[in-house]
Structure formats: C-alpha cells, structure tokens
Amino acid sequence: MVxxxxxLVNGISLGSVYAIIALGYTMVYxxxxxxxxAHGDVIMIGGYMAYCAAMYMKLPVxxxxxxxxxxxxxxxxxxxxxxxxPLRMATSLAVLITAIGMSYLLQxxxxxxxxxxxxxxxQLFNFGSMKLFDGEMIIPGTSVLTIAAxxxxxxxxxxxxxxxxxxxxxRAVSEDKGAAELMGINVxxxxxxxxxxxxxxxxxxxxxxxSSYPNLMPTTGSxxxxxxxxxxVFGGIGSIPGAMIGGILLGIIEILGKAYVSQELGDAFxxxxxxxxxxxKPTGLLGKKIHEKV
Numbered sequence: 001m002v003x004x005x006x007x008l009v010n011g012i013s014l015g016s017v018y019a020i021i022a023l024g025y026t027m028v029y030x031x032x033x034x035x036x037x038a039h040g041d042v043i044m045i046g047g048y049m050a051y052c053a054a055m056y057m058k059l060p061v062x063x064x065x066x067x068x069x070x071x072x073x074x075x076x077x078x079x080x081x082x083x084x085x086p087l088r089m090a091t092s093l094a095v096l097i098t099a100i101g102m103s104y105l106l107q108x109x110x111x112x113x114x115x116x117x118x119x120x121x122x123q124l125f126n127f128g129s130m131k132l133f134d135g136e137m138i139i140p141g142t143s144v145l146t147i148a149a150x151x152x153x154x155x156x157x158x159x160x161x162x163x164x165x166x167x168x169x170x171r172a173v174s175e176d177k178g179a180a181e182l183m184g185i186n187v188x189x190x191x192x193x194x195x196x197x198x199x200x201x202x203x204x205x206x207x208x209x210x211s212s213y214p215n216l217m218p219t220t221g222s223x224x225x226x227x228x229x230x231x232x233v234f235g236g237i238g239s240i241p242g243a244m245i246g247g248i249l250l251g252i253i254e255i256l257g258k259a260y261v262s263q264e265l266g267d268a269f270x271x272x273x274x275x276x277x278x279x280x281k282p283t284g285l286l287g288k289k290i291h292e293k294v
Contacts, residue, residue, distance in 0.1 A: 002136045007259045008252065013143035013212065015251020016150035020205040021228030022235070022243035023157060024198030030238035031174045031194045034092070037099040038079060039202055040225015041106035046072045046203030047121065047210040047220055048114060054122045061124045068203040076199025080192050103222075110218035121214035124207065146208045153201065154244045161240065166193060174238070223267075227254075230274050236284030245285060250274075 021043060028036045049068035053059045059067065083102050087095050127141020161167035172180040173190045181187050202221075209224060210216050227250060235246025253273050258266035277285070 002133055003259075006137055006139075007255050009139050009143060011252035011255035012248055013146045013251070014255060015231075015248035016146045017205050017209045017212070017247075018224065018228045018231045018250050019150050019244045019247025020153055020201055020208070021224060022232040022247045023153065023240060024201045024205075025229050025232040026235075026237050026239060026243040027157075027170075027194050027198050029232070031170050032084070032191045034084065034095050035099060035229070036079075036084075036195075036198070037096070037225070037229075038083075038102035038106060039198065040221035040223075040228070041103050041110075042072050042075060042079075042199050042202040043206040043209065043221035043225060044110060044216075044218060045075060045106060045221075046206030047216050048110060048119075049203070050124065050207045050210070051119055051121055051216055054124060064124060065204070065207055068207060069200045072199040072203035072206075073196045076195040076202075077192055079199075080195040084195075085188065085191075107218045107222070114218065116217065119216040121210040121216045123211070123214075125211055140212075142208075142211050146212065149204065149208060150244065150247075153204070154240060157197075157240050166190070170194060227267075227270065230271065233284055234274055234277060236286035239284070239286045242284055242286035249285075 021039065024039050025036065028034065046068045049071045050064045053064040053067045079102060083098055084095065087098060125142055125145055127145060129141055130139040130144065132139065161170055169180070169185045169190050172183065172185055173187055177187050206221065228247065231246035231250040232243050234250055235242030235244070250270060254266055254270050257269035261269055
C-alpha cells in the first residue's frame, strides 16, 4: 500500500509538470488555432537559463526563476513574431512544418552553445522531505512544490482568462478572430501575449522538471513536450482544466505503468491509453464538440 501511494504521488508530481507544459499548448491552440511544437524546446531553454543563472552568475533562486521566465517570454514573443505571424493566413500544414523546423533550430542552437554533454542541474530548491507512515513513505519537497505550483498556475490562468480585459480578449479571439477584430481587439497583440504567457510557463516547467530529473541536455524538452501535448489532447485541447487533469492522469498512468507493467514499455502504455480514450471520446475528457453552420 505504501509503495502504491509513493508511486501515486510521484505520478501526480510528474503529471503536474506535464500539466504546466500542456497549459502552454492548450492556450496557444485555443487562441491561435495552431500547434506550437517548439514549445518543448522552450522548456529546455528555460532549464539552461536557470542553470546559467545559478552556476555562472550565482544568482538567488527566485532571481534564477525570474531570469529564465523573462528570457523564455522574450523568446516566445520572437518566435511568434518572426516564425508564425507571417503565416497567419497560411495553411495549417505550413505552420506545422514551421513549428517542427523551429524546434530543430532551438535544439541545434543549444547543441552549439552548451554541447551534447549532459549538464547536472543544480539543486535550486532545498526543501526537506515529508515522512509519512512512520517514515516508510517519503515525499520529496520538490514534488510538493511541483504539485502546488501546478494548482496555483491553473487557478491564476482560470482567473486571468475569465476576469481580466486581456483574458476576455483572448476568449473573444478564440471564438472568432474576425469578429474580435471588428470589435476593436488587437488580434496580433493578443496572440503575442498568449505566446508570452505560454513560454513563461514553459520556463517554470523546465525548472521543475530539471529539479526532479537533473540531467539537462539539448533534447531535454522533446519527450516531455510530446507527452504534454498528449496530455492536452487527453484532457481536451483548448480547455485549461482539461490540460491540468490530462497532465496529472498521464503522469499517474506513466509511473504506475512503469512500476506494475513494464519499465521499457511505460511510454508506449501512455500513448496506448490515449488512443483508447480518443476512440471513446474524440474531443478529450473535457473537450466540447463544435458545431459549424454551413
């Protein structure tokens, strides 16, 4: 029972990282109607920025986190401005190819700057562990921080999109870009803001991911990015609560699958469960069917 609870907490912690990444995916897709497959590599850049801030500049932890968030926010804005904005009226295939190209560009830029040798990510968060059941179950402080950060970010995003002027503009653009523009909403600025928020979240996710799994390399964000996209689809892409639920469920399935089914087939098990869910509910757990009038 204790081992199961330990696996469950580890799954929720890993799933919380997936959920934070998936929130970036789901916001960009929900508003710009595009899949930013370079998002996973922004996670990697966030990890490297925090690494450089801590190891070379010797900055305090909170400053390292803010530094990574600022750099990734600027990177997200630049990616949107120079890679995606010129393709606003292009086909979805052209945008998809551009996103894949941007992903490889970021990976190779990181390879040139930091090399292929994995970096050992510093222990930024020196929290103690929680001991339960007379010490038989130990929960790392990083896991508690990751779960708490996921909940806080989801609540803040829900409040932001529901109560603020920019959040309402994002929802309007998501519903109908043309109508939103006629109502005086700056569509380009709204989409750029969405990329900025998603990239800042990617920096946070990168730091939390590297704190739990401290090997940092140019491909660090690739598989977590794919799994987070899977989580966003799982929960219903375009839905903020769906991204959170999908991420957590995916993390739990992955950890339990590796623990009780097969360590080697854990990833395959995750994607197999996704296929089954989409066969039953193609729009995801919280996704809604969209009826278009012809």
